[in-house]
Amino acid sequence: MDLGRSGPGGPAAALAAALPRGGGGVLAGRTRRADGAAGRAVAVRPDLEQVFRADYRWVVATAARVLGSRDEAEDVAQEVFLAFSRTTVPAGEARGWLSVAAVHTALNVLRSGRRRATREAATAVDEPAADVADTVVGRDEHSRLRALLVRLPHKQSAALVLRHSGLSYAEIAEALDMAPGSVGTTIRRAESALREEWVRHASSE
Amino acid sequence: MRHPSEGVLRRLLDEPAGVSDADRRHVAGCAACLAGLAAAREDAALAGAALRTDRAADADPAAAWQRLSVALPARPATPAATTPAAAPARRRAGWLHRPAAAVLAAVVVLSGAGVAAATDWLPIFRTEQVAPLEVSTDDLVALPDLTAYGDVAVTGDDGPRQVADAAAAEAETGLDVPGVGDLPTGVEGEPAYAVVGELSGVFTFSAEKAAAAASASGEPLPPLPAGLDGAQVRLTAGPGVAAVWTQPSGLPSLVVGRAVAPQAFSSGVPFETVQDYLLSLPGLPEDLAAQLRGFTADGSTLPIPVPADLVETSAAEVGGLPATVLESRDQALAAVVWVEDGVVTLVGGSLGPDEVLDVAAELR
Numbered sequence: 001m002d003l004g005r006s007g008p009g010g011p012a013a014a015l016a017a018a019l020p021r022g023g024g025g026v027l028a029g030r031t032r033r034a035d036g037a038a039g040r041a042v043a044v045r046p047d048l049e050q051v052f053r054a055d056y057r058w059v060v061a062t063a064a065r066v067l068g069s070r071d072e073a074e075d076v077a078q079e080v081f082l083a084f085s086r087t088t089v090p091a092g093e094a095r096g097w098l099s100v101a102a103v104h105t106a107l108n109v110l111r112s113g114r115r116r117a118t119r120e121a122a123t124a125v126d127e128p129a130a131d132v133a134d135t136v137v138g139r140d141e142h143s144r145l146r147a148l149l150v151r152l153p154h155k156q157s158a159a160l161v162l163r164h165s166g167l168s169y170a171e172i173a174e175a176l177d178m179a180p181g182s183v184g185t186t187i188r189r190a191e192s193a194l195r196e197e198w199v200r201h202a203s204s205e
Numbered sequence: 206m207r208h209p210s211e212g213v214l215r216r217l218l219d220e221p222a223g224v225s226d227a228d229r230r231h232v233a234g235c236a237a238c239l240a241g242l243a244a245a246r247e248d249a250a251l252a253g254a255a256l257r258t259d260r261a262a263d264a265d266p267a268a269a270w271q272r273l274s275v276a277l278p279a280r281p282a283t284p285a286a287t288t289p290a291a292a293p294a295r296r297r298a299g300w301l302h303r304p305a306a307a308v309l310a311a312v313v314v315l316s317g318a319g320v321a322a323a324t325d326w327l328p329i330f331r332t333e334q335v336a337p338l339e340v341s342t343d344d345l346v347a348l349p350d351l352t353a354y355g356d357v358a359v360t361g362d363d364g365p366r367q368v369a370d371a372a373a374a375e376a377e378t379g380l381d382v383p384g385v386g387d388l389p390t391g392v393e394g395e396p397a398y399a400v401v402g403e404l405s406g407v408f409t410f411s412a413e414k415a416a417a418a419a420s421a422s423g424e425p426l427p428p429l430p431a432g433l434d435g436a437q438v439r440l441t442a443g444p445g446v447a448a449v450w451t452q453p454s455g456l457p458s459l460v461v462g463r464a465v466a467p468q469a470f471s472s473g474v475p476f477e478t479v480q481d482y483l484l485s486l487p488g489l490p491e492d493l494a495a496q497l498r499g500f501t502a503d504g505s506t507l508p509i510p511v512p513a514d515l516v517e518t519s520a521a522e523v524g525g526l527p528a529t530v531l532e533s534r535d536q537a538l539a540a541v542v543w544v545e546d547g548v549v550t551l552v553g554g555s556l557g558p559d560e561v562l563d564v565a566a567e568l569r
Contacts, residue, residue, distance in 0.1 A: 028278040045279050051272065064258035074264055081273055145255040164256045169220055186210030191248040198251060 044085050051094045052081055059102045062165045066106035066149060066157075068142045076105045077101060096167070100175040108148050120170045148197045152190055159183060160190035206454045214241050215405070220248055259529065294302040351430045355411040367399055378444040383461050385448070386567030389560040397449035403465070410479065415486075424487040432474045433482060450554070458512075459554035459564065460540075465547065519558075522566045523550075530558050541565050 003041040023069050032065035059080055080101045089097045155176055163183075172187075173180040209228040217224050217232065231375035232238040368374050371382040377400045417428035445464030520529045521541060528543035531553070538552025541561045552565045 005409075048277075049221075053266050053271065056269055057264050060264040061258045062552055064260075065256040069263060070258075070260050074269060077269065078273055078276065079266075082276055084278060085471060131354060142255065159535060160252060161256065163219070163532040164253055168374075182212065182216075185210060188211045188215040189250075190243060191215075191245070191252040194252050195248045 015046055045088070047091050048081070051084070051098075053089050055095050055098055056081070056193060057097050058165075062102040062161065064105040065164060066103060066110060066146065067163050068146055069142050072109065073106065076102060076109060079105055086193050096171055096175065099165055099180055100158075100160060103158050103165075106152065107149065107161075110146060145194055145197060148194060152193060156190040156193070157187050159186045160194075163187050208235065208238055208241075211225055211241065211245070214238060215249070217242060218246055222391060225313050244252075321443045322441050346475045355414055356409040359399075362397050366401075367397060371397070371398060374446040374448075378402075378446045380446050380463050380465070380548070381443065382446050382448065384462060384569035385459075385564055386569065387563075388450070389459065389556055389564060392450050392554070392556075396450045396459075396461075399447045399449065401445045404446050407437055410434060410438075410482075419487065426487075427482070427485045428476050430474065430482060433478065435477055438476060453503045459556065460551070461564070461568070464549050521558075521562060523562070528565070530562065532558050 020107065056077060059077045060070065060073045062073075063076040063080075064070055067073050080098055084094065084098060085100060087097070151163070154159075155178065159172050159177055159178070162171075162175060167175065169183045170180060172178070172183050180185065209224070209232060213224055213228055214232065217229070221229065232242060234362075236282050261299065318546050349525060368377060370382075374380075374382050382398070412429055415429075416426050440558055445462060447462035450459040517532050519532075521528045521530045523543050524545075526543050526545055528541050530538040532543045539556055539558045540551055540560070542549065542551045543565075544550075550568070552561045552568070554561065556564075
């Protein structure tokens with residue numbers, strides 16, 4: 001993927017047009033409003049299905065890093081692809097765009113608290129075969145660390161998740177409109193904060 | 206010289222080629238920076254464990270597409286893609302050009318065939334914080350990027366992926382998944398199974414690039430053997446499978462892995478010629494070069510770049526075969542590795558050497 005071809009402002013600017021920052025609104029609703037303001041119907045891009053089938057699991061995995069729940073990540077993926085369907089981002093650059101969109105949207109979901117307690121409860125009951133991630137870092141610890149993601153500065157949490165999703169430092173810099181030299185420091189601070197949270201939790205037990 | 210920033214140390218873990226030579230050299234000889242690097246690696250591994258999403262691979266694109274189709278306002282009359290396969294091709298090209306991928310390929314080529322197995326599996330092991338057992342801090346810090354000496358192309362599997370059980374892993378890889386007898390104390394539950402496909406790396410030597418790199422480094426390029434310009438070395442490794450038991454801290458309590466041993470193929474000139482010349486290039490660390498000289502082209506040995514500052518090695522036997530035991534100096538991790546009939550097997554984890562040898566001896 002080559003995020004550098006998204007033109008001035010890069011994917012960050014493209015996303016600003018398509019995705020809400022903060023707040024808890026449903027993305028699809030906002031996008032519809034934007035469409036209405038433009039006063040015209042927006043055609044669905046013809047390569048949507050191809051991109052969707054190629055990158056759907058990737059988007060779910062990226063969102064799931066933030067949310068810890070596949071079901072919620074799939075909801076986010078729906079919103080992300082709906083937004084993507086209205087863009088003209090070239091298919092070859094789709095994955096970079098989708099990654100950033102997935103992280104922003106998932107963090108917004110986490111921040112806004114529009115989480116489904118009922119779904120979480122149902123998930124716990126319906127899926128006795130625990131997530132492998134839950135055996136690595138227990139379910140409680142996951143919730144605690146995810147809560148920390150929200151408390152971190154947005155760029156720190158976004159850079160952290162994008163890095164662990166496999167984006168290069170150059171791609172992260174482009175996506176988050178950061179100086180390339182500051183990406184490592186930003187990721188390091190986020191991971192250090194996670195470590196402190198982990199230690200604080202462990203010592204309180 | 207000033208110490209590189211924490212951000213630079215963090216990038217060394219992921220993209221060593223993105224860090225300046227001066228910083229890499231400094232870190233290699235600075236105890237404080239090496240300690241900082243180790244701390245960064247630990248924190249990154251913890252974050253990686255916290256952000257893991259194994260079950261995301263279970264998502265069903267077909268069902269999700271149905272759901273999205275309902276939400277879409279209108280479907281075009283001809284939804285068929287106009288440029289089939291364009292997206293994956295582009296994505297792969299982008300991945301190949303990442304510095305990290307280039308360094309990966311450098312590791313594959315530089316170490317002859319052997320470390321390719323470890324490289325192939327690096328994503329698993331890095332996640333599980335076993336990376337120090339495969340690649341030393343010095344390797345990460347001082348390994349030259351081979352793209353300066355030619356073209357590097359890695360093809361193959363996109364990375365390890367989770368599968369449901371041992372049977373699925375066997376079906377995907379064609380390998381017998383080792384069955385473990387009695388689990389060591391502290392290892393509990395069922396393992397998670399991951400598989401990787403075959404990885405292939407092609408390095409095409411370029412005399413022009415090598416000459417440019419040499420003049421840039423201020424050192425003369427060693428005389429070029431006949432036929433080396435344009436010579437290609439292809440290395441393959443995998444497929445492989447790993448069964449991973451984890452403990453709450455995120456460390457693997459036990460990893461049992463098996464992979465098809467790597468092999469080297471060359472065109473134009475023998476692999477040994479390419480290897481020897483790479484070994485003579487300026488900037489190659491002497492300790493790494495010494496290890497490389499012992500390698501063979503047929504993949505029958507298992508060269509592992511052992512980080513002497515972190516790991517002690519010793520010889521042992523598993524089922525009558527020579528094996529190498531690795532133990533981290535802090536005694537937190539141990540592993541045993543051996544090769545049989547072109548298949549590499551590794552047993553390791555947060556265990557003692559005796560425990561990994563016991564597990565290895567009882568593999569079915």
